[in-house]
Amino acid sequence: MTRTRFPIAALTLVMLADARGEDLVIRNAKILTVTKGRLDGEILVRDGKIATVAEKVMTPAGARVIDAGGQFVMPGIIDCHSHIAAEAINESSVSVSSMVGIEDVLxxxxxxxxxxxxxxxxxxxxxxxxxxxxxxxxxxxxxxxxKDARGILFEGAKPGIKFALGENVKRRGSAPETTARTGTAPPAFLRYPATRMGVEDVIREAFLEARQYQAGWKEYRDKVARGERVQAPRRDLKLEPLVEVLENKRLLHAHCYRSDEILMLLRLADELGFKIKTLQHVLEGYKVAKEIAAHGAGASTFSDWWAYKIEAWDAIPYNAAIMHKKGVLVSLNSDSAELMRRLNTEAAKAMKYGGLTEDEALALVTINPARQLEVDHRAGSIEPGKDADLVIFDRHPLSNYAKVQKVLIDGEVYFDRETDINKRAATAARRQALLDKQRQQQLEQKKGAARRPQ
Amino acid sequence: MKAALAFTFAAAAFGQELLIRNVNIHPVTAPAVANTSLLIRDGRIAEISPKIRVPKTVKALDAQGAHLYPGMIDSATNLGMNEISSVREASDISEIGDFNPQLRTLVAVNPASEHIPVARANGLTAAITIPSGGIIAGQAGLMHLDGWTWEEMEVTRSAAMHLRFPVLRATQGLLRGAAPGAPVTFAEMQRAHQEQLDKLRLFFENARRYQKSKAAAGPGFRVDLKFEAMLPVLDGKLAVLINAAREREIREALDFAQREGIKVILSGVREPGTQIARIKSMGVAVIVGETLALPLEEDDAYDSPFTMPAELHKAGILFAFATYNTSMVRNLPYHAAACVPFGLPPEEALKAVTINPAKIWGVADRTGSIETGKWADLILTDGDPLETRTQIKHMWIRGREISLESKHTRLYQKYLARP
Known part of the structure; x- marks a missing residue:
């Protein structure tokens, strides 16, 4: 895959000094804690963690101070569904691809x-x-x-796995005459399943296999514990992650749209003894909110996307609000590098469509996705003990007129609007220098070619 | 049947009067007026004054301090032409062939499309609907988002000729893996690009020959529908809507427009760069490319889509926002709002979804602002319509009260009530 590996903006962005181990105080801030209401005051950050949130904190000697100038501070936004920062997304050759992982292609x-x-x-x-x-x-x-690929990983976050139902999954099973009619490119080969019935079958078969595999290992471990000398079963990298799902060691995120397939997966999970951590997209979740809540699955949805395909035909912008009101833990996600940049105003749509409160709306992109990813002890709200992942907005973040001024992760400033603006002239100069150099090379190549005898 | 529900309130507005009292009016073309009244008569704004005298028989609405704005206009959509984008049968946007100036979008607008009430529910009262496909795709139409038929929706059947100007974009084939048979090397792409430009020039040349031979009315003259449709373009009566995103594309498009002596509106403008001065001096109007979009290049400033419209404003260029979409037309106000924190004055953002599009599409005498004599294309809100949290409470199109119900509100009510 060819792509520009070193964007110029990246080269010119100078990382601010490592703030770990240094105290930091954010002053004069309207603090939207999300879980504990709003507080006008200060935040003390120590060792990359939020130490104190109060009207007035003790400023330790030598502490760095950020004056928020009366602006808003909210917890760092969490996107529960994204495909950025990955060199590959789909291993689409097989219907069970649990052996592959995004971590290898970050x-x-x-x-x-x-x-x-x-x-x-x-x-x-x-x-x-x-x-x-x-x-x-x-x-x-x-x-x-x-930071490098290892450095961007949320250390200690529970691993996850993606499941998918519906149209995207079936597409590989569509015969050429069908795809010709719909105007889509036919798949290079046909792959089971071609129907939602087949999707259920694939998942059931895989889990039955995984349970057998799990039992094999349990038997082996029991024998070893009894002092028996036995050979270990052969490792199966495809089934291991499914066993982890069965043992609640890996979070299951299931892409789904229609209410029938959502219900199918909930019932399949009950039957086979696993939990669905989040239903992703879940655009018809509002039709089966009761059943989703009963299973205890979270729902991570779009605010207002609809009608881009058949299974999105009944999608409504009230989805998040209905599911929330019926007891489902809901988050709003982007699934898009573009939409990702304005999840704060996506949250505002849940106020417009369904009448959520400000805190409920903000929770959809902070503490709720943190809970869905089981990182809520580290992120998702402004509370002592959590990572200092903070965003300073110049206006209330639920306003379309708000923009981000600074972003801190683990107490370090990773984005600063002023710094970004100050670097732009240098970026433009570098871009021009590269263009000039390329033009010069082309000219020299032409001259060289002209000098060569025919 | 469902779509018909939306029109149950849409009784003929002629001969009817409605007084909206106790309302804050945001005319857009003038400063806001607090606590006043507005009278709608025969579908038009008859009077704006704190003291309007009408007989007691006239229907009155106490707005209770709510806000009245002109309805918003989206300057690039496929509304009515596309129900589910992934389903071929549900789309009538793109015709086969390079040159189809004779095609008109309005005749393929499904007035019962579920997308129309959804767009209305967030304050849209009119939209341009555009064909795409080939080089000259056909005629874009301007329509009200209300009517039993497309004929009743029609504002301007032929609002502009849509020219998809041939662009040279190296990234398409060079970096992302070209389709079989598509040009791969840069030289091949340049050649293919030039061939398209040549075709376009030839088409205009032939249209002019046709124009001459028609004027000469010599023996053997035969009507050609494609060239016939080009006559208003050649006469400078019909604007050509030209897609051009980047500086080079805009330069080429403006060169073309000057050479051919045609009236032009630019659309999809993203990075005009130095062409801004020329756009201004040529008096060309601009439909801004999607602002809720990523920057075009990796090393572009992260906020470049949001800062560009402020540059157009500073240069004094007439511009409007657009969604280039069907299902997401309702988010038009947010395309405008996104530019406000990055330098566009909020009142200019609002103009760019109301009066500016009305001017660009030649209907500013009838809509786009709250002024007496204009159509009563109005929305009553609880706040600034560019803010997501704002609710639209009432809508009138040509004075008819329009239901804000949609497929979405119906499904909401139905499933909220599920036991």
Missing amino acids: NPEDIAIYRALAGGVTTANILHGSANSIGGKCSVIKMRWG
């Missing part, structure tokens, strides 16, 4: 990370694509722009 130089930062996002769930019933493993990252 690209920390994707400019989308910086752009997401500039929109106030500090954490994202990077998912495998939706081409298969059981997709690949997911990674939770922090937008630590400038």
Whole structure:
């Protein structure tokens, strides 16, 4: 895959000094804690963590001070569904691709990370694509722009896996005559399943296999514990992540649209003994909100996308509000490098469509996705003990007129609007220098060619 | 049947009067007026004054301090032409062939499309609907978002000729893997680009020959529908809507427009660069490319889509926002709002979804602002319509009260009530 590996903006962005170990005080801030209401005051950050949130904090000697100038501070935004910072998304050759994982293809130089930062996002769930019933493993990252692939991983975050139902999964099973009629390119080969019935079958078969595999290992471990000398079962990298799902060690994020397939997966999970951590997209979740809440699955949805395909035909912007009112833990996600940059105003749509309160709306892009990713002890609200992942907005973040001024992750400033603006002239000069150099080379090549004898 | 529900309130507005009292009016073309009244008569704004005298029989609405704005206009959509974008049968946007100036979008607008009430629910009262496909795609139409038929929706059947100006974009084939048979090397792309430009020039040349031979009315003259449709373009009566995003494309498009002596409106403008001065001096209006979009290049400033419209404003260029969409037309006000924190004055953002498009599409004498004599294309809100949290409470199109119900509100009510 060819792509520009070193965006000029990246080169010219100078990372501010490592703030770990240094105290930081954010003063004069309207603090939207999300979980504990609003407080006009100060935040003390120590060792990258929020130490104190109060009207007035003790400023330690030598502490760095950021004067928020009366602006708003909210917790870093969390996107529960993204595909940025990855060199590949879909291993679509097989219907069960649980052996592959996003962690192996993370690209920390994707400019989308910086752009997401500039929109106030500090954490994202990077998912495998939706081409298969059981997709690949997911990674939770922090937008630590400038760090390497290991450095952007949200250390300690529980691993996840992507499942998918519906149209995207079936597409590989569509016969050429069907695809010709719909105007889509026929798949290079046909792959089971071609129907929602087949999707259920693929998942059931895989879990039955995984349970057998799990039992084999249990038997082996029991024997070893009894002092027996036995050979270990052969490792199966495809089934291991499914066993982790069965043992609640890996979070299951399931792409879904229609209410029938949502219900199918809920019932399948009950039958096979696993939990669905989040239903992703879940555009008809509002039709089966009761059943989703009863299973305890979270729902991570779009604010207002609809009608881009048949299974999105009944999508409504009230989805988040209905599910929330019926007891489902809901988040709003982007699934898009573009939309990701303005999840704060996406949250405002849940106030418009369904009448959520400000705090409920903000929770959709902060504490709720943190809970869905089980990182809520570290992120998602402004509370002592949590990572200092903070965003300073010049106006209330639920306003379309607000823009991000600064973003901190672990107490370090990773985005600063003023710094960004100050670097622009240098970026433009560098771009021009590269263009000039290229033109010069072309001219010399032409001269060289002209001198060569015919 | 469902779509018909939306029109149950839409009784003929002629001979009817409605007084909206206790309202804050934002005319857009003048400063806001607090606590006043507005009278709608025969579909038009008859009077704006704190003291309007009408007989008691006239229907009155106490707005209770709500805000009245002109309805918003989206300057690039596929409304009515496309129900589900992934389904071929549900789309009538793109015709086969390079040159189809004779095609008109309005005749393919489905007045019962579910997308129309959804767009209305957020304050849109009119939209341009555009064909795309080939080089000259056909005629864009301007329509009100209300009517039993497309004929009743029609404002301007032929609002502009849509020219999809051939562009040279190296990234398409060179970096992303070209389709079989498509040009791969840069030289091949330049050649293909030049061929398209030549075709376009030839088409205009032939249209002019046709114009001459028609004027000469010599023996053997035969009507050609394609060239016939080009006559208003050649006469400078019909504007050509030209897609051009980047500086080079805009330069080429403006060169073309000057050479052919045609009236032009630029659309999809993203990075005009030095061409801004020329756009201004040529008096060309601009439909801004999507602002809720990523920057075009990796090393562009992260906020470049949001800062560009302020540059157009500073240069004194007439511009409007657009969604280039069907299902997301309702988010038009947010395309405008996104530019406000990045330098566009909020009142200019609002103009760019109301009076500016009305001017660009030649209907500013009838809509786009709250002034007496204009159509009563109005929305009553609880706040600034560019803010997401604002609710639209009432809508009138040509004085008819329009239901704000849609497929979405119906499904909301239905499933909220599920036991």
